[in-house]
Amino acid sequence: MxxxxxxxxxxxxxxxxxxxxxxxxxxxxxxxxxxxxxxxxEVRDFIIAEAQRGTMGYLTDEDRSRSLTATSRWLSRFGWEPEPERMLLVPEVLEAMRQTIKHFTRPGSAVIIPTPAYMPFLTIPGEFGREAIQVPAIHDGNTWHLDIAGIERAFSAGAGLLVLCNPWNPTGRCLTREELEAVCAVVAKHDGYVFEDAVHASLILDDDATYIPYATINDAAAAHSITSVAASKGWNIPGLKCAQMVFNNPSHWQRFKPISYPVTEPTSTLGARAAAVCYMEAxxxxxxxxxxxxxxxxxxxxxxxxxxxxxxxxxxxxxxxxxxxxxxxxxxxxxxxxxxxxxxxxxxxxxxxxxxxxxxxxxxxxxxxxxxxxxxxxxxxxxxxxxxx
Ligand SMILES: Cc1ncc(COP(=O)(O)O)c(C=O)c1O
Incomplete structure (x- = not known):
């Protein structure tokens, strides 16, 4: 119905x-x-059943694996099926951003935030003593475009990370392959890194728009990026505290894996299981x-x-x-x-x-x-x- x-x-x-x-x-x-x-x-019924069973304990390895496998299968609708073995559950997308700044950027390097931006992007770099370099988008009244030259200038000035929000809150843009290729060329040239926030991938509204995962652009893009997605926006469950972090470069996952436990541990049990329900059943x-x-x-x-x-x-x-x-x-x-x-x-x-x-x-x-x-x-x-x- x-x-x-x-x-x-x-x-x-x-x-x-x-x-x-x-x-x-x-x-x-x-x-x-x-x-x-x-x-x-489906999510409501699942949560009620969990409550009736009383299964609110700590998350098991099987739960994690099921939730990440569900995420990967769901992402296949965008032509991308990252191996669950190099993905991590985290409580929030913003935690994935924090971890990326902390572990995958040069110490002290600035963070590039294309604007207009999702508001916390502008303040999170400061938590790590990093400057947030705002790069205003090119705006012609009817649409917004990334200022690739502006992003390049910021990398030339020593920035280490670009925060790429796609689909783009608050402009509503879904970035094109050409834009992503241009981003990738600049990042690769400056040996930079990309944190891709794709939390709105589950909210594509136009038939002729799509989410193109940055890691699928080419090998260089995958080598220098981490992506985070979540069911929180598209299924309206942000309070359940679960997001997924994809290490697009397997060697970066190997580096992070030994220190990943305290990062993944605070993920909500209910949230991780509910995410799988969203991706697989709803x-x-x-x-x-x-x-x-x-x-x-x-x-x-x-x-x-x-x-x-x-x-x-x-x-x-x-x-x-x-x-x-x-x-x-x-x-x-x-x-x-x-x-x-x-x-x-x-x-x-x-x-x-x-x-x-x-x-x-x-x-x-x-x-x-x-x-x-x-x-x-x-x-x-x-x-x-x-x-x-
Ligand atoms: C672009 C973007 N990233 C991240 C978030 C927050 O996600 P989380 O609660 O998983 O950190 C939001 C919430 O509105 C958002 O719009």
Whole structure:
């Protein structure tokens, strides 16, 4: 039976007391990357059965292997089936990023973050005493492209790692083979490394877009990269704390393996098992969600096109749009406030501040559109009337 993604209301969602719906009381939450559609029946039934059996102990080697094998099989839909033996369960994608910085970059070397970026990318390098070099994307109003020359300049200046987010939060882009080849050429030339965050691979919305795994580009790309994926976005289970880290260079796995235990150990037992359920048994739910999200995206983009002074690029993947309010801001519409603050206070819709995605984006705001269509419509009505009243 088709899932009813339309029915959750603002009142029900607020009563669940999630972070999304409680952090800014009295607002529609469209800031954090969570979906308002619950979870797949297969995942729900599995968790209930686990609870009834009481099987909440530590993760076994068999569990790990089953979960990683399921991940690898799921990734085969993108023409990539990495051996589970060189993959590791970790609690979060961001932990995979931390481990990559710590163990696979030159001491003290800077980290390149193409912007606009997922917000924590900009602060995590600092945890290791590393500079985050922001490389703003080339933006022509309708689309976003990596600035390959800018990335090359950052490597020339001594950076050691590029954080490649594909599909790209918050632009919604799915990078093309040509872009990935260009990235690879620059990284290889400068003997750099790539951390590929593909957590949104399970959220491709367009039929003519896909996720191209960086490691499949060529041997050089595989030799200098680590990838992380997770079921957390596409099946809406980020609270279950499980992601997968793929060592694309087998020798790098051999180097990391002896020190991997404390990194993998905190992964949640339930999360690791649920990830296998998502990848192996709940593809139909993910397919339905993606079709629903694509319609939400269409609605959002159709509405925004009619808003004078506001722009949005087409999101091929993710459930995130990065709205540009530069023209409205320069006409003084927001006074001293940022667009996101203005919209939170005047429209009662909570978006993410653009500046958190990079220093160039004070006049942008990030919007997560994974919400029932009646709520999305209400949210768009509220923003429109606050902007133009
Ligand atoms: C691009 C990206 N990476 C990582 C994460 C967080 O993933 P995790 O909770 O597994 O660290 C998110 C969450 O929104 C994200 O959008």
């Amino acid at each position: 088709a899932n009813d993604f339309d029915s959750p209301t603002i009142d029900t969602l607020t009563s669940y007391a999630s972070q999304k719906w409680t952090k800014y009381p009295g607002t529609i939450g469209a800031w954090i990357a969570e979906m308002d559609f619950g979870i797949a029946n 593809q139909a739910w993910n397919d339905e969600v993606r079709a629903y999200l694509a319609s939400n995206r269409d609605l959002l983009e159709e509405r925004v096109v009619t808003w004078e002074g506001v722009e949005v690029a087409h999101a091929e993947g993710t459930y995130i749009s990065f709205l540009e309010f530069t023209d409205l801001a320069s006409s003084g519409r927001f006074g001293r406030r940022s667009p996101a603050t203005f919209i939170r206070e005047e429209a009662r819709v909570a978006l993410t501040e653009g500046l958190l995605s990079g220093r160039d984006y004070a006049t942008f705001a990030r919007l997560a559109f994974a919400t029932p269509r009646p709520i999305l419509t209400e949210l768009l009505d509220r923003i429109e009337s606050a902007l133009y009243r």
